[in-house]
Amino acid sequence: QHVHYYATIDSTQNKCQELAKAGAPEGTLVVADEQVGGKGRLGRVWHSPPGAGISMSLLLRPALELQKCPQLTLLTAVAIVETFREFCGIGAQIKWPNDILIDGKKVCGILTELNAESDRIHFLIIGMGLNVNTLPEQFPEEVREVATSLRIAKGETLRRVPIIQQILFRLEELYELYLEEGFAPVKKRWERCAITIGKKVTIRMLQGALSGYAEGIDDTGVLLVRQEDGVLTKVYSADVEI
Numbered sequence: 001q002h003v004h005y006y007a008t009i010d011s012t013q014n015k016c017q018e019l020a021k022a023g024a025p026e027g028t029l030v031v032a033d034e035q036v037g038g039k040g041r042l043g044r045v046w047h048s049p050p051g052a053g054i055s056m057s058l059l060l061r062p063a064l065e066l067q068k069c070p071q072l073t074l075l076t077a078v079a080i081v082e083t084f085r086e087f088c089g090i091g092a093q094i095k096w097p098n099d100i101l102i103d104g105k106k107v108c109g110i111l112t113e114l115n116a117e118s119d120r121i122h123f124l125i126i127g128m129g130l131n132v133n134t135l136p137e138q139f140p141e142e143v144r145e146v147a148t149s150l151r152i153a154k155g156e157t158l159r160r161v162p163i164i165q166q167i168l169f170r171l172e173e174l175y176e177l178y179l180e181e182g183f184a185p186v187k188k189r190w191e192r193c194a195i196t197i198g199k200k201v202t203i204r205m206l207q208g209a210l211s212g213y214a215e216g217i218d219d220t221g222v223l224l225v226r227q228e229d230g231v232l233t234k235v236y237s238a239d240v241e242i
């Protein structure tokens with residue numbers, strides 16, 4: 001009863017944010033067939049042409065400290081990769097922090113936006129953008145080489161509603177596990193899905209780039225990168241090249 005569907009919308013993130021501010025309950029979901037102002041990370045544009053993808057934003061109201069927020073993005077990525085693998089029969093991996101790749105190309109992005117005061121989360125909105133039936137020519141030229149869809153990977157069209165149901169089902173299961181047992185069991189499942197860990201990576205941040213060996217994530221979901229001089233750097237948010 002908390003699902004809001006739109007054929008066209010600017011961004012499901014904005015709508016979900018509006019509902020959250022008006023007191024909508026945890027679990028409220030905004031889904032759209034087409035977004036005309038889809039938002040990506042770092043101020044980028046997210047293209048969501050009609051009929052092709054899944055664009056949805058989920059409202060959560062966890063009683064958590066602010067610094068735990070990235071864990072929920074990682075949790076969401078696990079729910080999506082496990083759905084691709086076990087429900088769609090398509091192998092996919094997570095590239096830290098929140099890109100989902102098939103054969104090295106991006107099939108899904110996650111954008112978590114948060115509303116907090118001092119150290120407490122009021123609510124957070126997890127936006128998921130999945131390329132489901134997108135054809136290569138539907139991607140904007142600048143991402144065509146680096147983007148893919150479930151249809152391209154599987155060679156057939158997929159129904160979107162059952163995929164949405166599966167993702168939400170797994171997300172709920174993982175979220176309950178997380179609230180009961182903390183991040184450790186989620187982290188284990190995340191590590192099984194991740195390609196970043198154990199690899200040489202280049203990190204591009206606003207402040208500049210650094211290269212090193214991705215050792216893992218810590219208990220808050222931060223990426224740990226060991227540089228050649230032995231220094232261990234915590235990376236909170238960045239673009240990672242493998």
Ligand code: BTN
Pocket residue numbers: 010011012013014035037038039040041042044046048054055056057099108109110111127128129130
């Ligand atoms: C990224 O990889 O940069 C994140 C992309 C997130 C896109 C989704 S689509 C649903 C939700 N609404 C938005 O405007 N953005 C997110």
